[in-house]
Every structure is written in C-alpha cells, then in structure tokens.
Amino acid sequence: MEIPKHFIERYSLFIKDFNILTMPLPKSFRVNTIKTTVNDIKKRFKEYNIKITQLPYYKEAFISDSPEIGKTLEHFLGYIYSQEITSMLPVLIVKKELKNANLVLDACAAPGSKTTQLACLTKATIIANDIDYRRIKALKYNIERIGAINTILTNQDLRFFPNMEFDIVLLDPPCSSEGTTRKNPNVLEQWSMQQIIKHSNLQKQLILKAYNLVKKNGILIYSTCTFAPEENEEVVNYLLEKTTARLEKIIIPKFKTYPALTEWRDKKYNKQIEKTIRIIPELQDTGGFFIAKIKKC
Numbered sequence: 001m002e003i004p005k006h007f008i009e010r011y012s013l014f015i016k017d018f019n020i021l022t023m024p025l026p027k028s029f030r031v032n033t034i035k036t037t038v039n040d041i042k043k044r045f046k047e048y049n050i051k052i053t054q055l056p057y058y059k060e061a062f063i064s065d066s067p068e069i070g071k072t073l074e075h076f077l078g079y080i081y082s083q084e085i086t087s088m089l090p091v092l093i094v095k096k097e098l099k100n101a102n103l104v105l106d107a108c109a110a111p112g113s114k115t116t117q118l119a120c121l122t123k124a125t126i127i128a129n130d131i132d133y134r135r136i137k138a139l140k141y142n143i144e145r146i147g148a149i150n151t152i153l154t155n156q157d158l159r160f161f162p163n164m165e166f167d168i169v170l171l172d173p174p175c176s177s178e179g180t181t182r183k184n185p186n187v188l189e190q191w192s193m194q195q196i197i198k199h200s201n202l203q204k205q206l207i208l209k210a211y212n213l214v215k216k217n218g219i220l221i222y223s224t225c226t227f228a229p230e231e232n233e234e235v236v237n238y239l240l241e242k243t244t245a246r247l248e249k250i251i252i253p254k255f256k257t258y259p260a261l262t263e264w265r266d267k268k269y270n271k272q273i274e275k276t277i278r279i280i281p282e283l284q285d286t287g288g289f290f291i292a293k294i295k296k297c
C-alpha cells in the first residue's frame with residue numbers, strides 16, 4: 001500500500017510514523033461475558049497452546065499473534081468476539097454509567113461490535129439501529145451468536161428516528177476510515193477531501209439528532225476511526241455551537257492518547273475540545289481513532 005503524499009503532508013502534525021499505517025494490525029478479541037469468563041478463556045487457550053495476552057487497560061480483552069483464534073470452537077460458539085482494540089474504547093469509557101442505565105441507543109450499530117460489547121456490560125434495554133438493512137443482518141447474527149437478550153433492532157435513518165429519551169447514546173457514524181489502513185489497505189485508494197467533507201456534513205446532522213435523543217444529564221459518545229479533524233473536532237465543535245452540551249474528560253488508565261486539536265487550518269475550536277481524545281497507531285500499535293464524551297445539559 002502506498003500512502004498518498006498529500007495524506008502525509010496533511011497529517012504530519014500528529015502522525016510521526018506513517019510506516020506503521022501499512023503494517024498488519026495485531027489480532028484482538030474480547031471475552032463474551034454473557035457466555036463465559038476471562039479465566040475460562042485463558043484456561044481453554046492454554047490447553048490449545050495458543051498464546052494470548054491480556055490488555056492492562058481492559059481485562060476482558062486480549063491480543064494474539066495466532067491466526068488460529070478465528071477458527072476456534074470458542075469463536076464459533078460466541079465465547080469470544082474479534083474486535084479491534086480502538087473500537088472497544090467508546091463503550092469502555094461508559095462502563096460505569098452503563099450500570100445504572102435503563103435505555104441505551106447504539107445509533108449506527110451494524111455489524112455490532114459495540115452493541116455486543118454493550119450487551120456484556122449492561123442490563124439496560126439496548127436499541128441497536130442502522131440505516132442499512134443488509135448490514136443489519138450481520139448485526140442480528142452477531143447478537144444471536146453472543147446470546148444477548150436485551151437488544152432490539154431497528155432499521156431507520158437516525159435523522160428521522162422517533163423522539164425518545166435515552167440514558168446513553170453511542171454515535172459511531174460512517175467516516176472516511178483513515179485509521180483503518182492496517183486492516184483495510186485499500187481504504188486510501190478512494191481517499192479525497194470531497195469524501196471527508198461529505199462525511200463531515202452527515203456527521204453534523206447525526207450528532208445533533210443523537211444529542212437530542214439523550215435525556216438530561218445523560219451521555220452521548222461520539223467516535224470515528226478517522227484522523228480528519230473535519231470529521232472529529234469540527235463535528236463536536238459544531239454540536240457545542242448549536243447546543244448547551246458539555247464535554248467530559250476521558251481517562252483510560254494505562255492507555256496512551258494524543259490530545260485533540262484545538263485549531264486546524266483557519267479554524268479555532270471551543271476550548272472544551274481538549275477533553276476529546278485521539279488515538280494514533282504508533283502510540284500503542286493500534287488503528288487510529290477519535291472519541292468525545294458529551295454530557296447533555
């Protein structure tokens with residue numbers, strides 16, 4: 001995979017090692033605590049002689065070099081769920097709030113990595129929504145495979161979702177996916193500023209609607225797997241301009257993050273944007289990601 005010169009120039013402010021973007025991503029998975037326990041999985045994989053390493057910042061998550069993980073009975077039975085580490089973080093940072101939640105919306109849910117993780121961490125009713133019916137089939141399969149019984153599926157354009165009030169809303173909208181090159185090496189082939197702007201415009205509509213669906217003092221998590229500030233800080237800044245939303249500081253013990261940008265090109269963002277986080281691949285051998293934790297005020 002060749003990284004476009006334009007891409008390197010654009011992001012050299014916060015990416016120092018572009019080479020890592022061309023290297024395969026370590027395999028990672030989560031234990032599905034609906035069906036089993038961390039100790040059970042450790043024991044089973046030890047018996048198979050498959051080396052797995054527990055992550056210091058998330059005890060249910062592991063990495064492994066073994067290509068065998070996806071072929072194991074445990075994977076087939078839904079005892080484990082393959083998921084990129086960065087993709088586990090948006091749910092991890094609301095672990096505490098999930099304990100007291102009654103109603104949770106995963107607004108752009110398919111194929112269900114975060115929905116299935118939510119189901120492990122809450123007894124709340126989860127509405128998992130996606131606009132794309134074909135992708136909902138994968139979501140349904142994944143929910144059934146992990147044995148979640150607290151999840152309802154809906155097939156709506158989020159912008160026209162009925163007015164309801166949720167304790168927690170997760171918004172993981174479509175994005176230019178620049179942070180996924182290690183998994184999808186072709187992603188930069190279609191890379192263009194037009195794509196970034198198109199995504200940014202939709203994300204602004206989606207974040208406003210998602211915020212309206214959160215009840216007072218509830219939490220909205222906004223995440224993307226891209227580097228573009230137009231799809232990250234700018235979208236959250238837009239929400240701060242249009243509403244009384246407040247950002248909460250995100251702390252993931254033992255996990256390194258890169259500070260968000262407070263300005264980009266000719267734009268200066270609200271000071272609160274400093275509370276959002278960027279995950280840069282070279283920090284921890286992961287993909288790229290962005291997360292904001294937003295409180296409804």
Ligand SMILES: C[S@@+](CC[C@H](N)C(=O)[O-])C[C@H]1O[C@@H](n2cnc3c(N)ncnc32)[C@H](O)[C@@H]1O
Pocket residue numbers: 087107108109110111112113114115129130131132135156157158159172173174175
């Ligand atoms: C980044 S993916 C979500 C990944 C998912 N959260 C996960 O962890 O498995 C974005 C999803 O947004 C959905 N989507 C796009 N536009 C939407 C809209 N207007 N309303 C609801 N879902 C939408 C897409 O079909 C896609 O499945």
